[in-house]
Amino acid sequence: MKMASQKDFFSGLMFTAVGIAFAVGATNFTVGSAARMGPGYFPLLLGIVLIILGVAITAQSFRSKAPDGDLIGKFAWRPLGFIIGANLAFGVLLVGVPALGIPAFGMIIAIYALVIIAGYARPNCSLKESIILATILAAGSYVAFVYALKLQFPVWPAFLTA
Template sequence: MKIGNQRDFWSGLMFVGVGTAFAVGSLDYSFGNSARPGPAYFPFGLGVLMAILGALVLLGSLKAKTSDGNPVGAFAWKQLVIILGSIALFGFLLPRAGLFVTLPLLVIGSSMASDEFKLKEALFNATLLTVMSWAVFSKGLGLTIPLLPTFLGA
C-alpha cells in the first residue's frame, strides 16, 4: 500500500503512539467509576481517543491522492528548542518566582518561536492567560500555587 499523504501518515502515527503511551501509562493508577473517577480515568480515555483519531488520520493518509505525496518538510529545531526551553524554565521557576512572573515568561518566551512574533500581542496574551490562570486555579479550584517570588515572603 502506498502512502498518499506523508504529513497525515506521520502525524497520525505520532498520535497513535502518544495516545497509546498515555493509555498504557495510566493503567498503574485506579480508575474509579463514572460518579467518582480516579486518576487513571481521564488520561486513559484521552489516550484511547487520541489513538483512535490518529488511526483514522493514518488510514486516511493511505487513501489520499496527492500529486507529490505532500512530503514532510525540514524539522524546526530552533522553534522546538525555544518552546521546550520556555516550558523547562517555567517548571524550574514556578516554585521560586511564582505564577505572576513565570507564566508571562512562558507565554512571551514561547511566542518568540513564531515568525509572526509581536511583543504587544504577546504581552496581551500573557496578561490575559495569567489573570485567567489565577482566577481558575487559585481562586476557583483553591490550588496552592505560589503567586509571588519567594524573596517577597509569599
C-alpha cells in the same frame, strides 16, 4: 502499496504511539467499570480512542489523493526550541529548583517569562505585544486560580512578600 500522504501516515503513527502509551500507563491504576470508574478508566478509554484514530489515519494515508504526495516539510527548530524553553522556564520559575539554588519566583513572574520567551518562536515577534498578552494572562490566571478557586501557591517571589 504506495503511501499517498506522508503527513497523514506519520500523524497516524503519532496518535497510535500516544494511544498505546496512555493505554499501557492506565494499567498501572485501577480501571474499574463504567458504573464504578477507577483512576485508570479515562486514560485507558482515551488510549483506545487514540489508537483507533491513529490506525484509521494511517490507513487513510495510503488512499489519499493528494496531488504532490502531501510531503512533510522541513523541521521548524526555532518554534520548537522557544516553546519548550518557555515551558521549562515557567516550571523552574514557578516552583524553583532548590538543588540548584533557584528560588520560586511565583506565578506572575513565571507567566511573564513564559509568554515573552514563547513570543520569540514567531520570526517577527513584538516585545510590546508579548508584555500586553502576559499582563492579560497573568491577571486572568490570578482571578481564576487564586481568587476564584482559592488555590494555594506562590503568586510573587518570596523575597517581595516577606
